[in-house]
Amino acid sequence: MKLVAKRLDVVEPSPTLAITAKANQLKASGLDVVGFGAGEPDFDTPNHIKEAAKKAMDxxxxxxxxxxxxxxxxxxxxxxxxxxxxxxxxxxxxxxxxxxxxxxxxxxxxxxxxxxxxxxxxxxxxxxxxxxxxxxxxxxxxxxxxxxxxxxxxxxxxxxxxxxxxxxxxxxxxxxxxxxxxxxxxxxxxxxxxxxxxxxxxxxxxxxxxxxxxxxxxxxxxxxxxxxxxxxxxxxxxxxxxxxxxxxxxxxxxxxxxxxxxxxxxxxxxxxxxxxxxxxxxxxGDQTPVAEMLKAFDKRRKLIVGLLREIPGVECRMPEGAFYAFPYMTGVYEMPGFKKLLAETKETSYSKLFCDVLLEKYNVAAVPGIAFGDDKAIRLSYALGEKDIEKGVSRIKQMVEDLQK
Ligand SMILES: Cc1ncc(COP(=O)(O)O)c(C=O)c1O
CATH class of the missing domain: 3.40.640.10 (Type I PLP-dependent aspartate aminotransferase-like (Major domain))
Structure with a gap:
């Protein structure tokens, strides 16, 4: 019996959710994984909103x-x-x-x-x-x-x-x-x-x-x-x-x-x-928490873009909104180590290959740009603490330096 409806032939499971699931699996196995994958703010829902929900139930x-x-x-x-x-x-x-x-x-x-x-x-x-x-x-x-x-x-x-x-x-x-x-x-x-x-x-x-x-x-x-x-x-x-x-x-x-x-x-x-x-x-209700979250995101935005720009072969524009950095990795794809990786794999997407190695060898989760229609880039969500941003980007830098050899 064929279990799958034909209409599903045209869709792919969400790659963002897939990366997050894989990162969580590695985390659960005890590895210290930095997750730039998820598309959600890391803050708690503001208290007055939670209170309204409790009141509604009561x-x-x-x-x-x-x-x-x-x-x-x-x-x-x-x-x-x-x-x-x-x-x-x-x-x-x-x-x-x-x-x-x-x-x-x-x-x-x-x-x-x-x-x-x-x-x-x-x-x-x-x-x-x-x-x-x-x-x-x-x-x-x-x-x-x-x-x-x-x-x-x-x-x-x-x-x-x-x-x-x-x-x-x-x-x-x-x-x-x-x-x-x-x-x-x-x-x-x-x-x-x-x-x-x-x-x-x-x-x-x-x-x-x-x-x-x-x-x-x-x-x-x-x-x-x-x-x-x-x-x-x-x-x-x-x-x-x-x-x-x-x-x-x-x-x-x-x-x-x-x-x-x-x-x-x-x-x-x-x-x-x-x-x-x-x-x-x-x-x-009170909109102060929105302003506070925006302020934290802004600080992280400047931090992550600044750090990414220090990595050779990486080009990153300063985003005007949301909480994603979308650096171009084209300079990295030219590096001898990356060419070696390409020769050893059947993977044809450069951004996917980069993100696969990044997660498996350097324990950093990022989403390949190909999932968004641009293989030149990777997507890093900066909805995580500044210490983690620093740690995660320094691992990306380490990977790129290894690829230069
Ligand atoms: C561009 C864009 N639109 C819509 C959504 C949908 O968000 P939700 O279904 O949580 O309201 C998302 C969530 O990732 C998004 O990134």
């Missing part, structure tokens, strides 16, 4: 809620959009799901038909392309690189659009590059998108993790017309260190929201009632 908020979320959480989301982004939505334009990931999944399942094209700038978050394929769409990958600051240009976008284009995915600040688009960058893209019959998905999950006082801008914020064509995805995972609570939300066209509600109603129904109460407290 008050008996432990039953089903409406599929698309409680009225009070939707009110909090609407207020957040209005005060922070200048975007006005009605309740029927908001949907709450089990993480931003589920909201994205339901969006694509509810909007794509076979053959619809979705433009995804690379390097991209690993799940975009796989979700699009699961929804029988066709990912159209547009490569960007370090020379353009990992941002897609208006010309590149224009060129990628065909009569089949249905969606454009915009993600700023970006996972994996940490690149953030400025207002003028976004305006240039909107100029291309506004006259077209294309939905822009704006994945704002790293909105709060943006450095140097840089303004956060998404396409919906540029014009009323663009807002009509944009579906915004956000959540509490990264901003409030709430990855395990699984609350994300989406806002946009009411008909799309209704269709997503149908999808969700026949799969998971509502997101956890307790987590919804916690997310409401996160959005409406």
């Amino acid at each position: 008050q008996g908020k432990t039953k089903y809620t409406p599929v698309s979320g409680t009225v009070s959480l939707k009110d909090a989301i609407i207020k957040k959009f209005e005060t922070e982004n200048g975007l006005k939505y009605e309740k029927n334009q908001i949907i709450v799901g089990t993480g931003g990931k589920q909201v994205l999944y339901n969006f694509f399942m509810a909007t794509l038909n076979p053959g619809d094209e979705v433009i995804i700038p690379a390097p991209y978050w690993v799940s975009y392309a796989d979700i699009v394929r699961l929804a029988e769409g066709t990912p159209v990958i547009v490569a960007t690189d370090i020379s353009s600051g990992f941002k897609i240009t208006a010309e590149q976008l224009e060129k990628a659009i065909t009569p089949k284009t249905k969606v454009f995915i915009f993600n700023s600040p970006s996972n994996p590059t940490g690149a953030a688009y400025t207002r003028s960058d976004v305006e240039a893209l909107v100029k291309v998108l506004e006259p077209k019959d294309i939905i822009t998905v704006s994945d704002d999950i790293y909105e709060k993790i943006i450095y140097d006082g840089l303004e956060f801008v998404n396409p919906a914020m540029i014009s009323a017309k663009m807002k009509e064509k944009t579906f915004v995805i956000n959540g509490v995972s990264k901003a409030y260190s709430m990855t395990g609570w699984r609350i994300g939300y989406g806002a946009g066209n009411a008909e799309i929201v209704k269709n997503m509600d149908t999808m969700q109603g026949q799969s998971t129904s509502n997101a956890s009632s307790i987590s919804q109460a916690a997310a409401e407290a996160a959005l409406t």
